[in-house]
Amino acid sequence: MRPFEYQRPTTTDSALAAIAPGAAFIAGGTNLIDLMKLEVMAPDTVIDISRLGMDGIEEDDGGVRIGATVTNSDLAADRRVRRDYPVLSRALLAGASGQLRNKATTGGNLLQKTRCPYFYDTDTPCNKREPGTGCAAIGGEQRNHAILGTSEHCVALHPSDMAVAMRALDAVVEIRGAGGETREIDLEKFYLLPEDRPQDETVLEPGELIAAARLPAPKGTRQVYRKVRDRASYAFALVSIGAVLEMEAGRISHAAVAFGGIGVKPWRDGAVDDLLTGEEPSEGLFEQAGEVLMRDARPSDGTEFKVGLTQRLLKAVLTEATQ
Amino acid sequence: MKIELTVNGTARALDLDPRVTLLDALREHLKLTGSKKGCDHGQCGACTVIAGGRRINACLSLAVMHDGDEITTVEGLAEATGGTLQQAFVRNDGMQCGYCTPGQLCSATAMLDELREGWPSHVSDDLNGPYELTHEEVSERMSGNLCRCSCYPGINAAITEAGAAK
Numbered sequence: 001m002r003p004f005e006y007q008r009p010t011t012t013d014s015a016l017a018a019i020a021p022g023a024a025f026i027a028g029g030t031n032l033i034d035l036m037k038l039e040v041m042a043p044d045t046v047i048d049i050s051r052l053g054m055d056g057i058e059e060d061d062g063g064v065r066i067g068a069t070v071t072n073s074d075l076a077a078d079r080r081v082r083r084d085y086p087v088l089s090r091a092l093l094a095g096a097s098g099q100l101r102n103k104a105t106t107g108g109n110l111l112q113k114t115r116c117p118y119f120y121d122t123d124t125p126c127n128k129r130e131p132g133t134g135c136a137a138i139g140g141e142q143r144n145h146a147i148l149g150t151s152e153h154c155v156a157l158h159p160s161d162m163a164v165a166m167r168a169l170d171a172v173v174e175i176r177g178a179g180g181e182t183r184e185i186d187l188e189k190f191y192l193l194p195e196d197r198p199q200d201e202t203v204l205e206p207g208e209l210i211a212a213a214r215l216p217a218p219k220g221t222r223q224v225y226r227k228v229r230d231r232a233s234y235a236f237a238l239v240s241i242g243a244v245l246e247m248e249a250g251r252i253s254h255a256a257v258a259f260g261g262i263g264v265k266p267w268r269d270g271a272v273d274d275l276l277t278g279e280e281p282s283e284g285l286f287e288q289a290g291e292v293l294m295r296d297a298r299p300s301d302g303t304e305f306k307v308g309l310t311q312r313l314l315k316a317v318l319t320e321a322t323q
Numbered sequence: 324m325k326i327e328l329t330v331n332g333t334a335r336a337l338d339l340d341p342r343v344t345l346l347d348a349l350r351e352h353l354k355l356t357g358s359k360k361g362c363d364h365g366q367c368g369a370c371t372v373i374a375g376g377r378r379i380n381a382c383l384s385l386a387v388m389h390d391g392d393e394i395t396t397v398e399g400l401a402e403a404t405g406g407t408l409q410q411a412f413v414r415n416d417g418m419q420c421g422y423c424t425p426g427q428l429c430s431a432t433a434m435l436d437e438l439r440e441g442w443p444s445h446v447s448d449d450l451n452g453p454y455e456l457t458h459e460e461v462s463e464r465m466s467g468n469l470c471r472c473s474c475y476p477g478i479n480a481a482i483t484e485a486g487a488a489k
Contacts, residue, residue: 006324006341006387030383033344034364046341048388073377077442082450093445097467098434100365102377103384233445233466 001036008048012209016178018047019207025049027069028103030096031112038120040113040129050105054211057081062217065174068107068210072096072162075106085215087223087242091165094227097234107210110163110173110190111202114156115144115236127153128198142302144236149264150298154198156264158191163266165225165242167258172214178207184214191265220246220254222321226313227260237261239310245276245321252276252322257314259293262306269293281322286315326390330355331399341387345379346370348386349396357397357425361469368468371426372396378433380467397425404432408485417481419472427468431482434464438486456486 009015019025024043026032027050035041054067057078064080075081076092096104104112118124118136125134137145137155146157171187185203192200204210227240240260246253255276259267272293279285290311299307325338330353337352346363349355349372358381361369365383372381373395395403408428411417418424438460443450446463454460461479470478 001342004341006385008388008390026385026388029385029388030365030380033383033385037363046385050388073437073442077440082443086450089443089450090445093443093447097368098437098464099368099371099378099380099430099467100383103379233463 002039002042002044004036004043005045006048007045008051010051012049012052012054012176012211013180015047015049015052016176016180016207016209018045019178019209020045021206023047025209027105027108028071029108030100030104031108035113035120038122040120040122049209054107060214063215066106066213066215068212069105072101072104072106072109073098075162076101084218085165085169085223087168087225087244088162088165088215090223090225091161091227091240091242094225094237094240095161106162106213109160110166110187110210110213111204112158112160115159116156117141117144119156128156128194128201131197131199138300142300144238145300145303146264147262147297147299147303147306148259148267149193151194151196151198153196154194154264155300156194156198157261158263158265159236159260160266161225161227161237161240161260163187164240164258164260166213166215167266167268168223168242168244168256169215169218170256172216173210174212174214175204176209176211177205182211187213187266188268194264218244219256220244222246224317224321226317226320228309228313239306239313241310241313241317243317243321245318247281247322251278251280253278257289257317259310262297262310271295276318281318283315283319286318287311289318290314324387326387328386328389328391329393331395331402337386339386341385343386344382345372345374345384345386345389345394346381349381349394355396355398358429359422359425361422361426366469367423367426368430369423369426371430371468373429373433376433376436378430395429397428400428400432407488408432408481411481411485411488412478415477415481415484417474417477418470419474423468423470423472427465427470427478430465430468431485435482435486437464456483458483461486 023045124136145155222245229235359369361367365380370381
């Protein structure tokens with residue numbers, strides 16, 4: 001690990017004042033410390049934001065406001081979250097291990113790096129790690145890469161379970177700027193597509209800090225999270241789906257379906273939600289949704305299986321959610 | 324950097340480079356070598372200790388971030404918990420080489436606390452419980468601790484026995 005200076009400010013304002021080019025915030029550290037050991041990331045200053053009191057879960061205009069340093073464990077076990085946002089509890093519990101969930105935070109989960117093995121291997125080219133060097137993943141081992149939103153420069157997928165549920169719940173990210181100002185952005189618009197700049201992953205500007213994630217009042221009571229992976233626990237998703245639905249008089253009145261394991265960012269497709277909304281649930285409808293979802297998919301030989309796997313999982317999830 | 328940790332009930336002053344992980348601080352600086360370094364990347368659980376009552380991977384945490392925290396390692400576990408779990412591991416043959424055992428013991432101790440506090444798991448049918456200490460629940464809740472000797476049946480039985488005894 002490269003040497004760095006460690007700072008632990010006591011207020012959010014002083015943390016924002018301390019951040020500078022080359023510095024990094026640290027909260028749980030479960031991803032950043034790993035990346036620093038591998039020297040994939042080498043900040044010269046590490047600013048500890050774990051004790052700034054950003055760890056509260058509060059009622060918020062019918063919804064909840066989740067502080068950036070709320071741990072994945074505390075969020076999954078929160079009584080309101082279990083009651084009103086079970087898809088979020090389920091997604092969190094499907095991710096990582098008990099030890100990691102006790103450290104990993106809400107803000108850090110949103111900002112976690114891809115697990116593309118080439119991003120972690122500093123001996124291989126990677127446009128995300130070292131812009132302009134090329135992509136070893138394209139043409140390399142591909143089982144865990146994205147099939148939606150990819151570009152000729154990057155096929156790395158976003159590995160979060162939590163963010164998939166948050167996409168289906170229409171989460172909003174609350175951001176503090178260097179001047180202390182606050183801005184909010186829909187999670188939908190928070191992540192960027194890789195295109196020709198895979199190093200730019202979110203709309204966060206230098207010096208900005210995630211303060212919280214906000215969830216509006218739940219729009220559906222039928223919430224399902226399903227995850228398919230190579231082992232029964234403690235593995236990243238090959239495919240995962242978080243669905244929030246509501247039914248009225250036998251028809252789907254609200255549909256929000258988000259996907260993990262297949263997209264360069266936590267994926268949601270308005271055309272899928274629109275197709276389902278207002279319709280009576282049926283096998284044919286769910287199959288059509290799977291076709292629409294995959295209309296622009298760009299699988300490789302190594303990820304071709306994800307197309308059918310996702311479509312079958314979607315059918316199972318929608319069947320469960322509409323029963 | 325000067326920090327203080329309370330390790331197994333004793334205050335310990337340390338002067339550390341900020342790069343030192345909590346695991347290396349315990350093993351190399353305090354000579355508490357019970358906590359093991361397996362993968363050093365948070366994938367195996369051999370380094371599991373209890374910090375502020377919660378189990379964590381000591382390898383993925385900077386020691387300086389724990390200034391003022393209470394840490395329990397395997398060396399202090401028997402005194403803190405009475406040794407029921409350790410005895411259950413012996414009785415149920417919950418180890419072969421023993422390298423993962425300190426992490427298994429710390430992890431299981433904190434896991435049983437999580438269960439008592441009503442935390443759900445991925446395999447819980449109802450997010451609001453109640454949760455039985457079934458084989459499936461123990462396997463899921465302990466999935467962050469790998470055993471290369473694959474003593475999982477014995478480990479699972481030992482934790483189930485100790486959990487039921489409490």
